[in-house]
Amino acid sequence: MKxxxxxxxRTFIYLRSLENxxxxxxxxxxxxxxxxxxxxxxxxxxxxxxHFAKLGKPRIxxxxxxxxxxxxxxxxxxxxxxxxxxxxxxxxxALLKYPALKRNKLNIVAAFDKxxxxxxxxxxxxxxxxxxxxxxxISKKRIVIAILAVSEKNASxxxxxxxxxxxxxxxxxxxxxxxxxxxxxxxxxxxxIEFKLLFCLASNAT
Amino acid sequence: MKxxxxxxxRTFIYLRSLENxxxxxxxxxxxxxxxxxxxxxxxxxxxxxxHFAKLGKPRIxxxxxxxxxxxxxxxxxxxxxxxxxxxxxxxxxALLKYPALKRNKLNIVAAFDKxxxxxxxxxxxxxxxxxxxxxxxISKKRIVIAILAVSEKNASxxxxxxxxxxxxxxxxxxxxxxxxxxxxxxxxxxxxIEFKLLFCLASNAT
DNA sequence: TACTGTGAAGGCCTTCACAGCG
DNA sequence: CGCTGTGAAGGCCTTCACAGTA
Numbered sequence: 001m002k003x004x005x006x007x008x009x010r011t012f013i014y015l016r017s018l019e020n021x022x023x024x025x026x027x028x029x030x031x032x033x034x035x036x037x038x039x040x041x042x043x044x045x046x047x048x049x050x051h052f053a054k055l056g057k058p059r060i061x062x063x064x065x066x067x068x069x070x071x072x073x074x075x076x077x078x079x080x081x082x083x084x085x086x087x088x089x090x091x092x093x094a095l096l097k098y099p100a101l102k103r104n105k106l107n108i109v110a111a112f113d114k115x116x117x118x119x120x121x122x123x124x125x126x127x128x129x130x131x132x133x134x135x136x137x138i139s140k141k142r143i144v145i146a147i148l149a150v151s152e153k154n155a156s157x158x159x160x161x162x163x164x165x166x167x168x169x170x171x172x173x174x175x176x177x178x179x180x181x182x183x184x185x186x187x188x189x190x191x192x193i194e195f196k197l198l199f200c201l202a203s204n205a206t
Numbered sequence: 207m208k209x210x211x212x213x214x215x216r217t218f219i220y221l222r223s224l225e226n227x228x229x230x231x232x233x234x235x236x237x238x239x240x241x242x243x244x245x246x247x248x249x250x251x252x253x254x255x256x257h258f259a260k261l262g263k264p265r266i267x268x269x270x271x272x273x274x275x276x277x278x279x280x281x282x283x284x285x286x287x288x289x290x291x292x293x294x295x296x297x298x299x300a301l302l303k304y305p306a307l308k309r310n311k312l313n314i315v316a317a318f319d320k321x322x323x324x325x326x327x328x329x330x331x332x333x334x335x336x337x338x339x340x341x342x343x344i345s346k347k348r349i350v351i352a353i354l355a356v357s358e359k360n361a362s363x364x365x366x367x368x369x370x371x372x373x374x375x376x377x378x379x380x381x382x383x384x385x386x387x388x389x390x391x392x393x394x395x396x397x398x399i400e401f402k403l404l405f406c407l408a409s410n411a412t
Numbered sequence: 413t414a415c416t417g418t419g420a421a422g423g424c425c426t427t428c429a430c431a432g433c434g
Numbered sequence: 435c436g437c438t439g440t441g442a443a444g445g446c447c448t449t450c451a452c453a454g455t456a
C-alpha cells in the first residue's frame with residue numbers, strides 16, 4: 001500500500017501519544033482524544049488510521065494496544081535502525097548523547113570524523129572512526145541512515161562518501177542543498193532557516 | 207501580502223543559494239540555476255519569486271544582489287532575532303556553540319535552566335539564568351523566539367513559562383506535542399520521528 | 413533565441429457531511 | 435446517543451503551456 005510522507009509523519013506522532021496513553025493505563029481511546037493530544041483534526045486522525053486497517057469500533061473507539069501494534073507493524077515492523085554519524089563536532093556529540101534515540105530503537109552504531117584527535121575515541125559508547133573506513137564499516141554494521149553534521153564546505157564531499165557507501169537516507173543538518181539522485185532520500189534540517197521561518201510566521205500572525 | 211509557509215521556507219533556501227552565488231562572484235543568475243542548486247523546479251522558483259516582486263529581466267535573468275536584497279526585505283528586513291534557550295543540556299549546549307546562528311543574525315541572548323550548578327555559568331558567551339527569572343529577562347532583552355530543549359516530562363511546564371513570558375514562537379526539540387493556543391507558533395523537531403520517517407521513506411522507495 | 417511571469421489544468425490533502433453501527 | 439469510516443466538496447499547491455520581452 002502507498003502511504004504519503006505526511007500521513008506517515010502524523011502516524012508516528014499518533015504512536016507517540018499512544019505510548020503515553022498506554023503508560024497512563026488507558027485501555028481505549030478515540031480519534032477525538034488523539035486529536036486533542038496531537039493537534040490534528042479528529043477527521044484527519046480517523047482517515048490516517050483507516051489507511052492502515054479498520055481497527056476501531058463504533059461507539060467504543062480504539063483499543064490502545066491494538067492500535068499501537070497495528071500502526072507499528074505497518075511503519076517499522078519493530079525493526080531496529082542502524083545509523084552512522086558523520087561529523088563528531090558539537091551537534092554530532094549532542095546526538096550521540098541524545099537518550100531518546102536508543103529508547104526508540106534508533107542506534108548510532110558508528111561515528112566518522114577526519115580529525116585525528118577524535119578518531120579511535122568513544123563518545124557515550126560509540127566509537128569514532130576515520131572517515132576513510134566508512135564504506136567498510138557501513139556495510140559490516142548494516143547501517144541504513146547517515147546523519148550529516150559536518151560544516152557546510154565539507155557537506156557535499158561527505159555526502160558523496162555516504163552515497164558511495166550504499167546508504168540511501170540522509171538526515172542533513174548542514175546548511176547546504178545536497179545534489180543527489182532521486183533514489184536517495186534526504187531530510188534537511190537547517191536550523192537557521194527554521195528560526196527565520198518561525199520569526200516570519202510569528203510576525204505575520206500578529 | 208500573504209505568503210504561505212511553504213513559499214517562505216523555499217525562499218529562505220533560495221537566499222542561501224544566492225549568498226553562495228554572490229560569494230562566487232556571479233552577477234546574474236536564472237531560475238534554472240537556482241533550481242539546479244536547490245532542487246525545486248524552475249517554475250516553482252519563478253512563481254515563488256514573483257510573489258514578492260517582478261525582479262527578473264527576460265533573456266537575462268535576475269541580478270543576484272538585487273534579488274537577494276529584494277527577497278531579504280520581504281522576509282526579515284535585515285532584522286536581528288533575539289532567542290532564548292530553555293534547557294542547557296547536551297543539545298542546548300550544542301546550539302549555543304552553533305556558529306551559523308550568529309552569522310545569520312540569530313542571537314541566543316539568554317539561556318535558562320533549573321540546575322543550580324549551571325546557573326550563572328556561561329557557555330560560548332551566553333549566560334545561563336535561573337528559569338524563574340525568565341519573564342523578566344525575556345522582556346528586558348526583547349526576546350521573540352524560544353528554543354525548548356528540555357526533557358519530555360518537563361516540556362509542557364516549561365512551555366507554559368515561555369508563553370506566559372509573552373513569547374509567540376517556539377522551536378520545540380522535545381518529543382512532546384505542546385498544547386498551546388492558535389496564536390502561538392510552534393515548530394516541532396522530534397529527531398526520533400525524523401529518523402523513523404526517513405527509514406520508512408527509504409524502505410518504501412526501493 | 414533564452415529568459416521571465418502567469419492563466420489554466422491537474423493532483424494532493426483537508427474538511428464537510430453523513431451513513432452505519434453498537 | 436457516540437463513535438468510526440468514507441464519498442464528495444473545497445482549497446491549496448505544483449506543473450503545464452504559453453504569451454511577452456530584450
